[in-house]
Amino acid sequence: MLLQQLRHLIGTKRAIPDRLAKIRELKAMIGNPVAVDLVERSTAPESFSSRGEKIVRQRLQRLQKYNATAARKPPIAMLQKIALQSIDLATERHITDVVKIAEAIFENLPPAQKQALNMNRKMASAAAALHDFGKLLVPSAVLRKTAPLTEKDWALIKQHPLFSEILLTLFGFSAETANAAKQHHLSYDLQSGYPAGFFSKLSEVSRLVAVADAIEAMTAGRFNRQPKSMVGAMKQLHAGEGTQFDPKYAEALIVAFRKDSSFRQWWKARREQYRLRRSSEPRALERKRLPNTRRVLDDRQ
Numbered sequence: 250m251l252l253q254q255l256r257h258l259i260g261t262k263r264a265i266p267d268r269l270a271k272i273r274e275l276k277a278m279i280g281n282p283v284a285v286d287l288v289e290r291s292t293a294p295e296s297f298s299s300r301g302e303k304i305v306r307q308r309l310q311r312l313q314k315y316n317a318t319a320a321r322k323p324p325i326a327m328l329q330k331i332a333l334q335s336i337d338l339a340t341e342r343h344i345t346d347v348v349k350i351a352e353a354i355f356e357n358l359p360p361a362q363k364q365a366l367n368m369n370r371k372m373a374s375a376a377a378a379l380h381d382f383g384k385l386l387v388p389s390a391v392l393r394k395t396a397p398l399t400e401k402d403w404a405l406i407k408q409h410p411l412f413s414e415i416l417l418t419l420f421g422f423s424a425e426t427a428n429a430a431k432q433h434h435l436s437y438d439l440q441s442g443y444p445a446g447f448f449s450k451l452s453e454v455s456r457l458v459a460v461a462d463a464i465e466a467m468t469a470g471r472f473n474r475q476p477k478s479m480v481g482a483m484k485q486l487h488a489g490e491g492t493q494f495d496p497k498y499a500e501a502l503i504v505a506f507r508k509d510s511s512f513r514q515w516w517k518a519r520r521e522q523y524r525l526r527r528s529s530e531p532r533a534l535e536r537k538r539l540p541n542t543r544r545v546l547d548d549r550q
């Protein structure tokens with residue numbers, strides 16, 4: 250919450266008396282130089298549009314409300330609501346679907362492989378549900394932009410894994426969940442993705458989430474891209490095995506696509522939803538609701 254306040258104080262166009270003194274005070278209260286540095290680097294002074302500012306103010310009020318109800322650990326259902334709904338609708342859909350895909354990957358691992366992992370289904374779900382939490386600190390105008398992203402936009406977006414890690418740590422989530430969020434945009438061979446240079450090895454759960462995240466993005470048709478079909482996604486999984494993707498998670502998702510009937514059914518309903526959305530038939534969309542995949546996820550002690 251203090252990070253949001255800092256972002257607001259730096260970015261608002263409103264005249265704030267003693268702005269610099271207040272910023273100094275807030276930084277001292279946050280006491281985490283890495284988090285402060287990230288917020289400062291990603292927020293140009295007095296740069297918020299009035300609409301952007303209104304959205305930031307709403308998020309801030311929501312976070313303040315949560316903070317008032319539980320000083321150190323906000324109720325998980327509320328946090329989940331923030332993760333799902335406070336960013337934007339496309340991100341909400343993305344997060345919900347990444348959870349479903351991550352669970353299918355976990356469930357379709359060969360039993361021996363599953364047992365050898367230091368991970369359970371709950372960990373995979375939690376990491377998937379919260380991987381983009383840091384997007385709360387990326388301006389909505391950038392997340393929603395349909396025009397080509399500028400270099401500055403990309404610089405902001407590329408901060409979100411680090412923001413996720415910081416926020417999840419502040420909210421008391423396990424190091425595994427926070428770490429998975431920090432690593433989810435790095436390729437399996439560490440040769441591409443961001444943030445680069447922090448790691449020599451990725452956690453298992455982050456590699457699983459990375460597969461679910463990438464496949465969701467390429468099949469949802471976001472950013473005006475034509476969505477890939479199931480066959481297209483499988484081709485991409487094959488092509489990226491060992492470089493972009495951990496082969497065992499890529500293979501498990503291919504198995505889910507081929508043989509997991511409940512996952513295939515969900516996938517079909519999801520495709521249909523996107524088709525209807527593209528052809529803008531709100532009524533038909535209303536009737537064809539996807540099965541609810543939200544659930545309470547809490548790995549905090």
Ligand SMILES: [Fe+2]
Binds near residue numbers: 381433
């Ligand atoms: Fe992400």
Ligand SMILES: [Fe+2]
Binds near residue numbers: 343380381
């Ligand atoms: Fe994501």
